[in-house]
Amino acid sequence: MSKVALVVGSTGLVGSHLIEILIKSPVYKKVISFVRRSSGVEHEKLDERIIPFDQMKLLPHEEIDDVFCCLGTTIKKAQTKEAFRKVDYEYPVQLGRLGKDHGAKQYMVISAIGASSGSPFFYSKVKGELEEDLIALYYPVLHIFRPSLLLGERDEFRLGEKAGEIFSRAIRPVMVGKLKKYRSISGRQVAYGMYRAANGSGSDKVTIHESDQIQNL
Structure with a gap:
């Protein structure tokens, strides 16, 4: 038991499980x-710091091993x-720089299926x-997770996602082969995937995990 993790987005669907x-x-x-x-979570190993995300910082002496970014919003909510770009782009990049400045060797981040500049x-x-x-x-190890539609209980109700969840469950049995990566996936599965990737034996510098590969993790 020796590693230190830095997590942002821990009150969200994936982050709370993570x-x-x-x-x-x-x-x-x-x-x-x-x-x-x-978050309301209390544990002897958890050091929860309530701060604005544009003021993320660590103490000079603090060293980090693994960084986990579970930030994400919708344009409707933002x-x-x-505002959307600030949450889904600026904060994760800022977090990446912060982690690297404090010795982090691995960065695990949630992106999205179909991501392309x-x-x-x-x-x-x-x-x-x-x-x-x-x-x-240039992190020594970077894991990028591209989940499909995320399933699970959220703090806020999202009508579009709820409708998509019902539809995705209905068509799941026929989504095989190349369509498998478009299957919906639970937030808990993504959280476990991030944990397993951070503590696996992979040696690739950059690994992109599509939704079906996350389920395999």
Whole structure:
């Protein structure tokens, strides 16, 4: 038990499961979590810090092993493209720089299926730009997760996602072969995938995990 994790987005669908996994894991001795509001979780290994995300910082002497970024919003919730970009691009890149400045060797980040900087769709384009700029930080190990529709209980109700969840469950049996990566996936599965990737034996500098590969993890 020797590793220190830094987590951002721990009150969200994936992040809340990830925190539970990390604090129970014998691999991590400390879990630092940046949140904008209290998660209500208390544990001797959890160091929860309530701060604005544009002011993320660590103490000079603090060393990090693994960084986990579970940030993500919707344009509807963010209300503007600029606000969306801040959450889904600027904060994750800022976190990447912070982690590397404090010795982090691994970065695990949630992107999205179809992410591409050349995409005509704003959401996918921002996610693609995020991936490219994180790769440019030259982490020793970078794991990029591209889940399909995320299933699970959220703090806020999202009508579009709820309808998509019902539809995706209905057509899941016929989504095989090349369509398998478009199957919906639970937030808990993504959280376990991030944990397993961070503590696996892979040696690739950059690994992109599509949704079906996350389920295999």
